[in-house]
Amino acid sequence: MRIALGVEYNGSPYCGWQYQDDADSVQAQVEAALSRVADHKVTAICAGRTDRGVHAVSQIIHIDVHVERSMRAWVLGGNVNLPRDIGILWAQPVSEQFHARFSARARHYRYLILNRMVRPGLLHHRVTWEHHPLEVELMQTGANYLLGTHDFTSYRAVGCQAKNPIRTVHYLTIRRQQELIVVEIGANGFLHHMVRNIVGVLLKIGRQECPPEWANTVLLAKNRTAGGMTAPAHGLYFYGVDYDAPFHFPRPPVILPVL
Known part of the structure; x- marks a missing residue:
């Protein structure tokens, strides 16, 4: 089962999105949190890899899982296991044709x-x-x-x-x-x-x-x-990603007037 999720994060403490052996990354934190919900190791693929210190208002990722959980469980369960500067905003089932990076327009x-x-x-x-x-x-x-x-x-x-x-x-x-x-x-x-x-x-x-x-x-x-x-x-x-139909996801949240 493939699931798309929206993620926001403060990138200041991290080496960027992508996993690195010698530094903490957003990807490592997200994968660890969602793996606990899934009870198996998951890999998170993002729409756009961000560098060290770069933030995200609405990063789109997808994961492949072998268990059934409610979308609410992926959001709330993931957030319980994440540090306070990373948050999952929503989760939505998608077909295997969806790819967070390669489907982006x-x-x-x-x-x-x-x-x-x-x-x-x-x-x-x-x-x-x-x-x-x-x-x-x-x-x-x-x-x-x-x-x-x-x-x-x-x-x-x-x-x-x-x-x-x-x-x-x-x-x-x-x-x-x-x-x-x-x-x-x-x-x-x-x-x-x-x-x-x-x-x-x-x-x-x-x-x-x-x-x-x-x-x-x-x-x-x-x-x-x-x-x-x-x-x-x-x-x-x-700030966000556009996809062609039938993939439609929630709009980026307005946290501050400037964002």
């Missing part, structure tokens, strides 16, 4: 920037702090160059293992909510560090260190060294 991220003079206390490790004033309109102008289908070699990590750097960005918007700047991006898929590298370029444009056209110059260079810094992980949230 689009993925969505949000990046939060606290733009004020003083560093965050309450939102420490939940946002990226930028004390220089940022011009959101300039950032949006730069972002517009990245819409559509492009070779994003300049915006991926040097060690990215994806065979094809071509991705289609469906939307990329930047908006200000008082001291908070929210970057929202959706695409058919993302390369390693792609969102963080895009934000790194947009931050430089927002500080008026480079013109908006620089985002396109970086894109056309097809060379990672042409880009800017990789923005910090703790401002990044995996």
